[in-house]
Amino acid sequence: MSAADARSVAEARAPGDVPLWVHPEWAERFPGIVQGTTGRGDEAEPFDLGLSGQQPVGASLNRWRALLRATGMATVAHARQVHAADIWVHRERGAPGILVMDGFDGHVSDRAGLLLAVSIADCVPVFVLDPESSAIALLHSGWRGTAAGIVERGIHRLVESWNAPPERLWLHCGPAVCGACYEVGPEVHAGVHPGREPPTANTPIDLRAAIAGRARAQGLPAEQITVSSHCTLCGEPDFFSHRGGSPGRQMAVAGVRG
Numbered sequence: 001m002s003a004a005d006a007r008s009v010a011e012a013r014a015p016g017d018v019p020l021w022v023h024p025e026w027a028e029r030f031p032g033i034v035q036g037t038t039g040r041g042d043e044a045e046p047f048d049l050g051l052s053g054q055q056p057v058g059a060s061l062n063r064w065r066a067l068l069r070a071t072g073m074a075t076v077a078h079a080r081q082v083h084a085a086d087i088w089v090h091r092e093r094g095a096p097g098i099l100v101m102d103g104f105d106g107h108v109s110d111r112a113g114l115l116l117a118v119s120i121a122d123c124v125p126v127f128v129l130d131p132e133s134s135a136i137a138l139l140h141s142g143w144r145g146t147a148a149g150i151v152e153r154g155i156h157r158l159v160e161s162w163n164a165p166p167e168r169l170w171l172h173c174g175p176a177v178c179g180a181c182y183e184v185g186p187e188v189h190a191g192v193h194p195g196r197e198p199p200t201a202n203t204p205i206d207l208r209a210a211i212a213g214r215a216r217a218q219g220l221p222a223e224q225i226t227v228s229s230h231c232t233l234c235g236e237p238d239f240f241s242h243r244g245g246s247p248g249r250q251m252a253v254a255g256v257r258g
């Protein structure tokens with residue numbers, strides 16, 4: 001599958017003070033689902049949600065609370081990410097507030113009022129939704145996570161735990177570094193495209209197209225797979241970019257409305 005095969009969608013900034021960029025088709029088709037990716041926001045006071053950088057943690061936590069208010073959710077769950085493929089299934093909404101866990105790059109839940117959050121700054125946020133059960137997976141899929149199979153594991157969770165046949169699932173790859181900007185070595189190509197002869201020198205790779213192809217291979221219909229047109233590096237300065245030298249972190253968020 002080439003990049004041209006994955007349908008491109010431009011997230012639009014939702015109205016309000018919190019810079020949340022949402023998939024316009026999902027917003028219309030799945031009104032019971034919260035989905036989006038936060039952006040950089042105002043230049044004077046960027047909407048940095050990072051919890052481990054230089055900024056005072058109090059300012060960051062206030063932005064997390066603003067994000068909860070803006071989405072109408074009670075609890076937000078986030079984990080320190082390790083570029084692996086472990087996924088936590090949230091069986092309960094949890095107590096109101098901000099839950100920070102350790103060592104997971106993916107979350108799955110169908111609990112109303114629970115907002116799942118993964119930190120993104122060039123890696124791909126992958127949203128996988130079963131509209132029938134409202135179970136949703138949110139995955140942080142950089143090249144290492146992609147190579148480790150986090151997308152396949154997220155899909156399998158929905159198939160196994162919610163009896164969702166793959167043809168029922170919808171998948172979206174959110175704002176991330178684009179295929180023109182992400183020049184990487186042969187080991188990355190080998191990890192992302194196993195079985196394909198890797199290039200011998202640094203070559204651009206389109207991670208989102210690769211993820212879309214992996215989803216197709218799991219049985220998801222092409223018309224239910226979309227890829228964001230936003231690039232965190234070469235696009236408008238709406239998002240933080242790690243490769244672009246920005247220490248800020250945005251969050252991809254998803255959940256069932258409370």
Ligand SMILES: [Zn+2]
Binds near residue numbers: 177179235
């Ligand atoms: Zn780009």
